[in-house]
Amino acid sequence: MSTTVETRTAEFRDYVKKITSYTQALNVLYWDKATQAPRNGMDARSEIIGTLAGEQFKLATSKEMEALLTELSEPSVLETLDEITRHSVLECKKEFDRNKKIPADRHQEYVVLTAKAETVWEEARANNDFSMFQPYLEKIVNFQLEFIEYWGHDGKNKYNTLLDMYEPGMTVDQLDPIFATLREKTVKLVKAIADSPNKPDTSFLTKNFPVADQEAFSRYILEKIGYDFKSGRMDRSAHPFCTTFNPGDVRITTRYAENDFNSALFSCIHEAGHAMYEQNINPELLFTPLCDGTSMGIHESQSRYWENMVGRSLPFWNHFFADLQKAFPTQFEGVSVEDLHRAVNAVTPSFIRTEADELTYNLHVMIRYEIEKGLINQTIQVADLPKIWNEKMKEYLGVEPPTDTLGVLQDVHWAGGMIGYFPTYSLGNVYAAQFVHVMENEITGYEELIANGDFAPIREWLKEKIHQYGKMKSPRELVQAITGEGTNATYLMNYLEKKYTDVYKL
């Protein structure tokens, strides 16, 4: 490496350290706003978040950044860089190019539009009035179509350009067969479940569970599965989330419903799944753009794995059932571990994605995927969404939302311009089942470990194969390296068929 390159490398590392410092600070400001901040301080808080985000955007798109990236991404230079710097340069260049291709005034208009659209969406949802939101969504779709032209596309499907933002390398060509498998098998399974005379009794899950007891039990479980409270904390917020400041400070939030055992605990495990990913990223990646999950789908594979494939499994409850009965003696009186396992895996087609069970969840996602593809390929008009939404709900889930509030207006994503994000939720499930298949082969006594509450070997495996890399490996590289194949929905469907055959005695 020449002296000049060495100097420029150091400058670049300093520069991205500065940019990632803003990310960390913004995450703290946001977390504090969502969990701690008093009501009267909210407006000023929002303003400083906007101001600092603007400063960060300026740094990320500056002439200084451009010069550094131009120099260091030169192939003859790039190959001489250490691995972390090389990947950082490529990551920043991708981001820089994406930002730079949009004319500044159009970007500004778009930012204003989505900020406004989120407010309008809230009102529209509250008033069950899609027509309020429609013109905003139309503009957002048009902006996305315009941006896709600036960003470029692969000539196969314009929607691929959007998918790539959330799941690098993902395409419609890969997703269509995945969702075809999910659709075919899930719809059949949902039907069989509906027809089964062996429905689980879920009534004990809606007894009274004092919030303090739920919180204590959730903390206990998280400590046991290995969420590190010395590198994080758990608080309350209106909507559960996980946020990372650095690998030594990854926080999760939850909310408690006093009459619903099925909500907070599994939500905590879900967020802890996200958090354990970030807590176990190689600390050398701190202050680089690589110190993050590699994609939304891989991130979701970790949360869904812990929530459903561990947390809703029979071995898991075989281990923790005594603790559960000790924590809630009256609520679970006369309930067996099999009763509990069946109850927390009950399937009920419903309107709201975020409240859906493990099985029907993917159908909710699929509806959004099909609609997004249609919007971006201009085969679906925004104006027709309520009708299309309800038709698809009827077709796949067998239920039709009585209002748009319970239908097409339920998610904030589109109002914020996030088109292409939804498929990653199902990809998370698909990846997780693929990983479990490998774990069962590679980790001796995999199921016994869970039944013994010995999660360390599993965590170690996940850290070694996935977590440590952060963004050093793409989702495709990870999946290929771990499973020896590409994305494959068969494992998920096998897992689901096995689980529900058991739960519903099919």
Add this chain to the structure above:
Amino acid sequence: MSTTVETRTAEFRDYVKKITSYTQALNVLYWDKATQAPRNGMDARSEIIGTLAGEQFKLATSKEMEALLTELSEPSVLETLDEITRHSVLECKKEFDRNKKIPADRHQEYVVLTAKAETVWEEARANNDFSMFQPYLEKIVNFQLEFIEYWGHDGKNKYNTLLDMYEPGMTVDQLDPIFATLREKTVKLVKAIADSPNKPDTSFLTKNFPVADQEAFSRYILEKIGYDFKSGRMDRSAHPFCTTFNPGDVRITTRYAENDFNSALFSCIHEAGHAMYEQNINPELLFTPLCDGTSMGIHESQSRYWENMVGRSLPFWNHFFADLQKAFPTQFEGVSVEDLHRAVNAVTPSFIRTEADELTYNLHVMIRYEIEKGLINQTIQVADLPKIWNEKMKEYLGVEPPTDTLGVLQDVHWAGGMIGYFPTYSLGNVYAAQFVHVMENEITGYEELIANGDFAPIREWLKEKIHQYGKMKSPRELVQAITGEGTNATYLMNYLEKKYTDVYKL
């Protein structure tokens, strides 16, 4: 106002909004570090605080700022500006000039030195080894002497330049007679108290007070005196502090000692005194450098007023004694309100300033004032500090610290380069007594209001006379406008003589 001036004014207001956004963000990052952050995240947190503080410093000393200030501080322009902008320009200019006069490399060396000195001071204090700290303090004093030459001084006393940083306009000529009054009367009073046969019984203050009960009672009292929890919150930290993000979010922290009733509650009231100042600043000053207390001394007048002149007064406890007995029935069994009032006002000369009683506190401050003056005027050598410290303790308080840990090494201020700060602690007491004297005349039934727990008229008075202005009025202007005179220690001494004559039946 010309169009150019209008444009430049808007640019300036935007620019200071950006700078103050960093202040708010840094305060959140610091607060979170001190109260919430998990251990493993601390190092990365310190680094991002350093990075963002550096970014803010760059903004505050940039060529852009210089150009704006040069243009807007031109007298013919300045007089056309609205009041808030005018004061903001002057405040920024003062800060800018102060920063710009120091050569960048010297400033950088100084920042590194004080960061290192704080760490060394901690070790020196832990090991009772002044000689470890001595070379650092010598360098810090030399830096201050060098900086004073850059900053300039009034030709009367170089120490004035440092005083002005914490208490604008304050000088040795004003402080010397104040401390002379404090010294003369306090030493006499301490002697009389020591000789009094009527010592209060304080034994019940060190019974067991469960932390949760102390916290609940402290919250109750703060709500009653008017700290607005919708614009703040109270948490725990190693050292109590108050921090402001914006007037709608002013937070305080405290710590609890299970066997000391005299600690947490009064510390909470103290911090709430600071906080109520900031909560009541005119919201139009948000995002300007004026949205802050006008000086350390005026700030301390508010905390000391609520802590001692309200919180340790007999009328206050006449009102709250029943609540106290309800909260701690066994601990205060057989204790009368007079007993309590006498106990919380007990005077005991001791080694540590932060634990000192209301009376001897000023003697601790005075010792530091005399030493600082001597260091800056080069009549005292750093090497002699342990000896001088102990002599002065003996002379004024009648006790001699057995170790430097309990003596000259107890405070962090000098390690951080804060020379000139200490006098503001006593100025706070002096101002507070002056304000009380005026309140007694201007607020009908002043003492009865406290005895009735009706603090609204007092808060309104403080808001109208002091709080609302932020930095729009200098401390001198405030004191003159409120009291019709300058700083005068007589009121404080009259108040203290009256209180202790009562408590010790002198």
